[in-house]
Amino acid sequence: MPWRVPPADRKAGTAPDPYRVWLSEVMLQQTTVATVRDYFERFTARWPDVSALAAAADADVMGEWAGLGYYARARNLLKCARVVTDTHGGAFPADHAALLGLPGIGPYTAAAISSIAFDLPHAVLDGNVERVMARLYDIHTPLPDAKPELLARAESLTPATRPGDYAQAVMDLGATICTPKSPACGICPLRDPCRARQRGTAPELPKKLPKKAKPVRHGRVYLGQRADGAWLLETRPDKGLLGGMLGWPGSDWVDTALPMPESAPPCDADWQVLPGEVRHTFTHFHLILQIMTAEIRADATPDRGHFVDPAGFRPSDLPTVMRKAFDLAR
DNA sequence: TACGCGTGGTG
DNA sequence: TCACCAAGCGT
Known part of the structure; x- marks a missing residue:
């Protein structure tokens, strides 16, 4: 080592x-x-x-x-x-x-x-x-x-x-x-x-107390890219899950699959549902994510997040669940 | 005190 | 396929 x-x-x-x-x-x-x-x-x-x-x-x-x-x-x-x-x-x-x-x-x-x-x-x-x-x-x-x-x-x-x-x-x-x-x-x-x-x-040995079952949660993330290649990302708040990490804007993650949690897109664009889904397991729940994609107009102003130009974007900077979404959309 | 907090390998 | 597991800490 x-x-x-x-x-x-x-x-x-x-x-x-x-x-x-x-x-x-x-x-x-x-x-x-x-x-x-x-x-x-x-x-x-x-x-x-x-x-x-x-x-x-x-x-x-x-x-x-x-x-x-x-x-x-x-x-x-x-x-x-x-x-x-x-x-x-x-x-x-x-x-x-x-x-x-x-x-x-x-x-x-x-x-x-x-x-x-x-x-x-x-x-x-x-x-x-x-x-x-x-x-x-x-x-x-x-x-x-x-x-x-x-x-x-x-x-x-x-x-x-x-x-x-x-x-x-x-x-x-x-x-x-x-x-x-x-x-x-x-x-x-x-x-x-x-x-x-x-x-x-x-x-x-050692004996261990039984663990709680993991619930399944559902959510949606938005992968938006401008014609110049810039991706719309956000830095998550310091507290809580994936705190301080880079990620895709999206909905809350909720316990029921339907209806899909209401979430305003982070930016005006023609968002389309991507076929397939992202599955990921965290410490205490399973997550199933729907992926939305769109090309964002050059003059659009996002309501959430910030654009990261392709030269400064490393997919390896993303936590794994967010990188899975990126891999599916690529 | 009990719970929230990631991920990849393994059997 | 899936539960379990790994050199834990903060609140």
């Missing part, structure tokens, strides 16, 4: 860069290593340190984050970079409580930065560690109720020496051996002390 310092380098005195540790840990929140890798490389190439990121334009950072999801992370990333630059002299504080007070840094990330970047003995508790602790101690209390007990177990196992290596090791164990399905107990370094393996309960 490009954000890791290999053991040999660390032994030779190369400490991890707190900026890179922080950036990788925020990207890794609820996100897989495979997905994060390319984003991490693009971010660090474009913004090599925290002051460079702090000086970036909001739209550039949101565009670079597009597709990674949980966009509040990107807004908080910028806030945090600016706080570190403006009030901490451009250096991340080597202090767990101070880290915890920064935007977008919660209990997990504060512990990860403390231990990995600063060698401070704080216990990380992510999904991997929860699973490892639940199995190691055969804890059947369902999540999230079990969290305090799992945290206590994780803290009691965190060593005073090399806590950062330990944190990464226990997460690696969860990611590669103590996996959610079909755990590889046969090659696990903790197979002897593991109570769940002894009792045969490992595959069913």
Whole structure:
């Protein structure tokens, strides 16, 4: 992983860069290593340190984050970079409580930065560690109720020496051996002390409370383009779903398919229904979108959004649901 | 406290 | 095809 310092380098005195540790840990929140890798490389190439990121334009950072999801992370990333630059002299504080007070840094990330970047003995508790602790101690209390007990177990196992290596090791164990399905107990370094393996309960742990079903919502978006190639887009409000991201103007998203929610087009034009539909699943609902397209007259003034000329438009700046709409219309 | 908040891989 | 899952945080 490009954000890791290999053991040999660390032994030779190369400490991890707190900026890179922080950036990788925020990207890794609820996100897989495979997905994060390319984003991490693009971010660090474009913004090599925290002051460079702090000086970036909001739209550039949101565009670079597009597709990674949980966009509040990107807004908080910028806030945090600016706080570190403006009030901490451009250096991340080597202090767990101070880290915890920064935007977008919660209990997990504060512990990860403390231990990995600063060698401070704080216990990380992510999904991997929860699973490892639940199995190691055969804890059947369902999540999230079990969290305090799992945290206590994780803290009691965190060593005073090399806590950062330990944190990464226990997460690696969860990611590669103590996996959610079909755990590889046969090659696990903790197979002897593991109570769940002894009792045969490992595959069913950790227990989780049942999740709510996802409702289906419906809506409509407008993809308008002028003869000069400019697209009519809008920057969504900072709060809520896809907050701060670029997107197509459209209707509210409602729970019933018919009638299609009333929505004034963002600009006067001869809008046509595009055959087909966009389907997308968010954290807590499924969405089905109807796509409207039109060529917009050169002298038209939009009621919503702004025109983005083709030279300045990168489809990769769009969140995935909006990029799906673009792909369908192309 | 419980809920809102994305996405892509996987079995 | 689809539910589950991933290195969580803010409100």
